[in-house]
Amino acid sequence: MGRDPAGEGRPRSVGSARETRAVLRGFGDLEAEIMDRLWSWGRPATVREVVDDLQRERAVAYTTVTTVADILHTKGWLRRDKVGRAWVYEPTCTREAYTAQLMHQALETSPDRAGALLHFVDRITGDEASALLAALEQVKARDTE
Numbered sequence: 001m002g003r004d005p006a007g008e009g010r011p012r013s014v015g016s017a018r019e020t021r022a023v024l025r026g027f028g029d030l031e032a033e034i035m036d037r038l039w040s041w042g043r044p045a046t047v048r049e050v051v052d053d054l055q056r057e058r059a060v061a062y063t064t065v066t067t068v069a070d071i072l073h074t075k076g077w078l079r080r081d082k083v084g085r086a087w088v089y090e091p092t093c094t095r096e097a098y099t100a101q102l103m104h105q106a107l108e109t110s111p112d113r114a115g116a117l118l119h120f121v122d123r124i125t126g127d128e129a130s131a132l133l134a135a136l137e138q139v140k141a142r143d144t145e
Helices: 017-025 029-041 047-054 062-075 095-108 113-122 126-144
Strands: 078-083 086-091
Touching: 029 047, 029 062, 029 086, 029 095, 047 062, 047 086, 062 078, 062 086, 095 113
Parallel strands: none
Antiparallel strands: 078 086
């Protein structure tokens, strides 16, 4: 699965069924745990900070977290800066932007986008419907400018 040249971590296209499953799957378990912490903290963090927090729940090796953080950086999900001898990592997008990207990618895999959207809105709450309507109004206003 190719990544976009801007390095924003978005797949360029959905090809085979195998690539489609990989796109829709999102992060692996440890990738998701690392990203969740960085998004929740809202600040850059070292691998040591992530490891210390993860170890409150389960045993995990420093080298494993380092490797996965490096993979996330290579994929474009994390940016990093060297501070002293340690790398400091931070997400390249918000949790909301990532979620929206997954939703868009899922929609792209459907041969019937309108049908997929109907099934989606059939499952949302009233508050979510209100938020969706407000977002659609913003898009409509933007497109008429």
